[in-house]
Amino acid sequence: MKDQFKNSERGYVVWLTGLPGAGKSTLAKGLYDIYQRRGLKVEYLDGDNLRALFPQIGFTKEARDEHIRRVGFMASLLERHGVIVIAAFVSPYRQARLQARRMCRKFIEVYVETSLEECERRDPKGLFKKARTGEIPHFTGISDPYEPPQKPEITIRTEGSSIEDSLRELIKQINTICDL
Amino acid sequence: MKDQFKNSERGYVVWLTGLPGAGKSTLAKGLYDIYQRRGLKVEYLDGDNLRALFPQIGFTKEARDEHIRRVGFMASLLERHGVIVIAAFVSPYRQARLQARRMCRKFIEVYVETSLEECERRDPKGLFKKARTGEIPHFTGISDPYEPPQKPEITIRTEGSSIEDSLRELIKQINTICDL
Numbered sequence: 001m002k003d004q005f006k007n008s009e010r011g012y013v014v015w016l017t018g019l020p021g022a023g024k025s026t027l028a029k030g031l032y033d034i035y036q037r038r039g040l041k042v043e044y045l046d047g048d049n050l051r052a053l054f055p056q057i058g059f060t061k062e063a064r065d066e067h068i069r070r071v072g073f074m075a076s077l078l079e080r081h082g083v084i085v086i087a088a089f090v091s092p093y094r095q096a097r098l099q100a101r102r103m104c105r106k107f108i109e110v111y112v113e114t115s116l117e118e119c120e121r122r123d124p125k126g127l128f129k130k131a132r133t134g135e136i137p138h139f140t141g142i143s144d145p146y147e148p149p150q151k152p153e154i155t156i157r158t159e160g161s162s163i164e165d166s167l168r169e170l171i172k173q174i175n176t177i178c179d180l
Numbered sequence: 181m182k183d184q185f186k187n188s189e190r191g192y193v194v195w196l197t198g199l200p201g202a203g204k205s206t207l208a209k210g211l212y213d214i215y216q217r218r219g220l221k222v223e224y225l226d227g228d229n230l231r232a233l234f235p236q237i238g239f240t241k242e243a244r245d246e247h248i249r250r251v252g253f254m255a256s257l258l259e260r261h262g263v264i265v266i267a268a269f270v271s272p273y274r275q276a277r278l279q280a281r282r283m284c285r286k287f288i289e290v291y292v293e294t295s296l297e298e299c300e301r302r303d304p305k306g307l308f309k310k311a312r313t314g315e316i317p318h319f320t321g322i323s324d325p326y327e328p329p330q331k332p333e334i335t336i337r338t339e340g341s342s343i344e345d346s347l348r349e350l351i352k353q354i355n356t357i358c359d360l
Contacts, residue, residue, distance in 0.1 A: 041261055053253060056246065066236065073233060074254055081221055081263045 011041075011079035012178060013104045016088045017097060017149060018112030019141045020127060021119035023158040023166065027112060028088035030167040031174075035084060043078050045071055047089040059138035065096040072100025079104055092140045094147040108177055110170065111152035116141050118159050153177060191221075191259035192358060193284045196268045197277060197329060198292030199321045200307060201299035203338040203346065207292060208268035210347040211354075215264060223258050225251055227269040239318035245276040252280025259284055272320045274327040288357055290350065291332035296321050298339050333357060 014031065016024040025046055035042040050071065051057055057067050068091050075085040091097050101107040119141065120128045131139030138144045149155075154173045158166050194211065196204040205226060215222040230251065231237055237247050248271050255265040271277050281287040299321065300308045311319030318324045329335075334353045338346050 043257060043261065054246070054250065066234070070234065070250065074257065077223060077254065078257060078261065081223065081258065081261055083261045 010178070011082045011084060012106035012108060013075045013079050013085045013087060014108045014110060014174060015075075015091070015097070015100065016086070016110045016112050017091045017152075019114060019116060019119045019146055020090055020139070021122045021124055022112040022114035023156075023163070024088040024090075024112045026163055027110075027156065027158075027167055027170055028086045030163065031170060032086050034167075034171065035086075040084055041082055042084040042086065045074065045085060045087045045089075047091075059144070061093065064091075065093060065099075068093075068096040069099050069103075072103045075100065076103040076105070079106070090140050090146070092144065092146040094149070097149070106178070108154060108174060109149055109152040110154045110156060111149045112156050112158060113148070114158045190358070191262045191264060192286035192288060193255045193259050193265045193267060194288045194290060194354060195255075195271070195277070195280065196266070196290045196292050197271045197332075199294060199296060199299045199326055200270055200319070201302045201304055202292040202294035203336075203343070204268040204270075204292045206343055207290075207336065207338075207347055207350055208266045210343065211350060212266050214347075214351065215266075220264055221262055222264040222266065225254065225265060225267045225269075227271075239324070241273065244271075245273060245279075248273070248276040249279050249283075252283045255280065256283040256285070259286070270320050270326070272324065272326040274329070277329070286358075288334060288354060289329055289332040290334045290336060291329045292336050292338060293328070294338045 016028050018024050025048070028044060028046065032042055032044040057063055068089060071087060071089060075087055078085050091100070097109065101109065123129060127136060127139065128142065130136040131142040140146050154170065156166050156170050161169070196208050198204050205228070208224060208226065212222055212224040237243055248269060251267060251269060255267055258265045271280070277289065281289065303309060307316060307319065308322065310316040311322040320326050334350065336346050336350055341349070
């Protein structure tokens with residue numbers, strides 16, 4: 001119990017950014033499960049889930065930036081109370097990610113680097129197809145820009161690696177930064 | 181330290197609703213200070229502060245409801261991690277407050293009941309004056325409705341009481357509910 005309390009003092013934010021289909025949610029969920037099993041205080045914020053909760057958010061640059069700033073604020077509140085926050089969001093704009101970073105104390109930006117070709121090949125939700133036909137407008141990577149991080153704390157290249165290996169690499173790198 | 185951990189397991193949401201000028205922020209800040217001094221894990225969410233952070237929120241019914249749902253979601257995340265959340269929002273619509281309530285586990289609705297006349301007399305931010313001249317549209321109590329809670333967990337009548345007495349009453353009633 002004492003040990004768990006110690007952990008609860010260690011809030012930080014793991015922010016996964018990357019193209020749709022890059023593997024952000026898969027890595028984030030894997031990380032969340034492992035942290036939970038370790039008894040850490042952890043919360044998972046996910047682009048899809050939050051958009052399901054607040055369906056009226058649009059996909060213009062302004063709407064996206066506003067959304068990311070809100071998530072940054074939520075993350076900072078949880079972090080302040082010792083929660084590890086795992087956030088998986090396309091978050092395509094550098095400036096918005098920087099704003100989220102500035103709200104938080106310890107912000108670990110994870111660039112989930114997967115080529116557009118590979119993301120489109122995976123197309124886990126069939127969204128690339130719809131973006132290509134124009135059925136979905138403002139689709140990051142196709143009709144909307146993605147600004148990759150210039151100096152992310154961590155870069156995970158998912159191509160040619162299994163999910164397990166990518167997850168192991170991610171945890172290893174977080175541990176180096178957070179000295180767990 | 182052990183005792184503090186015990187407290188950290190006890191998240192709940194104290195949601196203060198009432199007209200502008202009713203005394204919500206004053207009571208909320210007082211409560212927050214007392215909880216902080218007791219070493220409790222506590223967060224304060226305030227309508228004015230959040231609107232300052234996200235200035236593009238409007239004052240239409242839709243915008244207000246959306247805002248309250250978001251705050252409810254934030255509160256529920258914090259509560260889940262053992263944080264006591266004190267939220268002070270006009271939150272004029274019953275349905276939106278109900279949505280916030282449903283997101284949370286333990287939701288204590290506090291109706292800060294002050295007559296419109298008294299709120300207008302106090303007018304701490306000079307907003308009623310502007311609302312009367314029409315400079316501020318959509319002003320709750322003047323040009324926008326306020327739906328008082330039908331069955332709030334707690335009602336605090338501020339007229340004829342000092343701030344200290346109202347705060348004492350509030351804490352007494354919360355303690356009864358939360359068995360602290």
